[in-house]
Amino acid sequence: MLRGRQDEIRAYTMANLAPTEEGEDEDGTSSNGIAYVIEENPTGGMRMIANKDFECGDLVLQELPLVLFPLPAKSDLRLSLRRALNAFDDAKRADYMGLANIYAADEVEPVLGIFVSNKFEVFSTDGAEAASADRTKPFAAVFKDISRMNHSCCPNVVRYWCTASRSMHVYAARSVQKGSQIVTAYCDPFLPLRERRALLLNTYKIACACPACTNSESAANRVRIRNIRDDSAAVIQWTLTPALPDDLLLVPSLEQLKLIEDEGLEGTEYYARVLRRLWLHIFRVGRLWSFRILWADVEGVEDRERDEEIGRDKGNALGAGADPRRCGSPPVVYAA
Numbered sequence: 223m224l225r226g227r228q229d230e231i232r233a234y235t236m237a238n239l240a241p242t243e244e245g246e247d248e249d250g251t252s253s254n255g256i257a258y259v260i261e262e263n264p265t266g267g268m269r270m271i272a273n274k275d276f277e278c279g280d281l282v283l284q285e286l287p288l289v290l291f292p293l294p295a296k297s298d299l300r301l302s303l304r305r306a307l308n309a310f311d312d313a314k315r316a317d318y319m320g321l322a323n324i325y326a327a328d329e330v331e332p333v334l335g336i337f338v339s340n341k342f343e344v345f346s347t348d349g350a351e352a353a354s355a356d357r358t359k360p361f362a363a364v365f366k367d368i369s370r371m372n373h374s375c376c377p378n379v380v381r382y383w384c385t386a387s388r389s390m391h392v393y394a395a396r397s398v399q400k401g402s403q404i405v406t407a408y409c410d411p412f413l414p415l416r417e418r419r420a421l422l423l424n425t426y427k428i429a430c431a432c433p434a435c436t437n438s439e440s441a442a443n444r445v446r447i448r449n450i451r452d453d454s455a456a457v458i459q460w461t462l463t464p465a466l467p468d469d470l471l472l473v474p475s476l477e478q479l480k481l482i483e484d485e486g487l488e489g490t491e492y493y494a495r496v497l498r499r500l501w502l503h504i505f506r507v508g509r510l511w512s513f514r515i516l517w518a519d520v521e522g523v524e525d526r527e528r529d530e531e532i533g534r535d536k537g538n539a540l541g542a543g544a545d546p547r548r549c550g551s552p553p554v555v556y557a558a
């Protein structure tokens with residue numbers, strides 16, 4: 223039953239997320255219409271590779287887990303895993319047992335070693351559970367394909383658990399070119415470098431060599447990003463206060479945007495914060511443009527003269543001092 227559902231989602235993933243045509247692409251390679259491929263990593267193990275270009279926000283894949291358990295495990299996890307595996311059909315059991323096991327050399331039962339090597343913690347993100355205390359109770363899920371994604375502290379995708387469909391959604395956090403590796407963050411990329419290193423080594427046996435772990439300036443950059451506050455109230459106040467310069471937020475916001483992009487952290491809330499602020503900037507300046515157009519229509523002035531006029535009036539531009547008769551209607555755009 224669950225298998226049928228998984229096949230359905232897989233078919234959906236392939237049909238809807240892989241709009242590349244069968245046959246040869248522009249670069250002469252064959253994409254065969256699949257959004258991603260799982261292949262051997264030259265440095266060992268497996269990896270997930272984009273088989274088409276993705277833009278920021280594109281759904282890369284959506285997948286049901288092979289197993290999903292509440293954490294901490296309520297009963298003996300090994301027993302539960304064994305029971306789950308016994309209930310699987312052969313193909314699904316082979317999918318699970320074919321996943322990486324970084325504890326293979328240790329005295330850990332393979333079902334458990336595979337679980338620990340491949341699990342992603344998931345939280346309820348929607349519906350009644352999200353609103354309830356369950357939100358704080360994570361589950362751990364292992365996936366046939368998603369568990370093939372390697373780690374980077376500069377991930378190019380973000381993961382969202384959808385409780386309603388009991389599936390994980392993976393979205394591109396920035397442009398991802400066909401042929402590049404799809405990488406996700408196994409831990410909080412804002413953890414201090416030393417903590418990140420210890421966690422990745424102890425839990426996943428990873429000595430991360432991503433740009434953030436090898437660039438000596440990255441740690442300081444990440445602290446700066448983490449200090450970007452949710453200043454929505456102040457920004458809205460600026461939007462509504464014509465006396466404050468139009469470009470007050472522009473330069474710092476663009477600098478912050480670049481900083482986040484340089485650190486490869488577009489999938490984080492900080493990027494959304496800065497983009498929201500820039501959107502408000504466009505909202506305010508965009509209104510200025512509307513005002514100019516309106517003004518030009520009414521007055522029929524030349525562009526140059528109009529710009530000069532607006533430049534002169536800019537201190538009170540569109541505020542109390544602007545002459546409403548000149549544009550036929552009061553400049554109410556910034557009225558609080």
Ligand SMILES: C[S@@+](CC[C@H](N)C(=O)[O-])C[C@H]1O[C@@H](n2cnc3c(N)ncnc32)[C@H](O)[C@@H]1O
Pocket residue numbers: 266267268269321322324339340341369370371372373374425426427428429430431
């Ligand atoms: C969830 S699996 C990822 C897929 C795995 N590479 C495979 O072969 O199936 C996690 C394991 O992959 C390897 N891995 C993931 N990210 C890595 C990285 N950035 N550097 C080195 N090894 C990594 C580690 O062995 C880690 O324990």
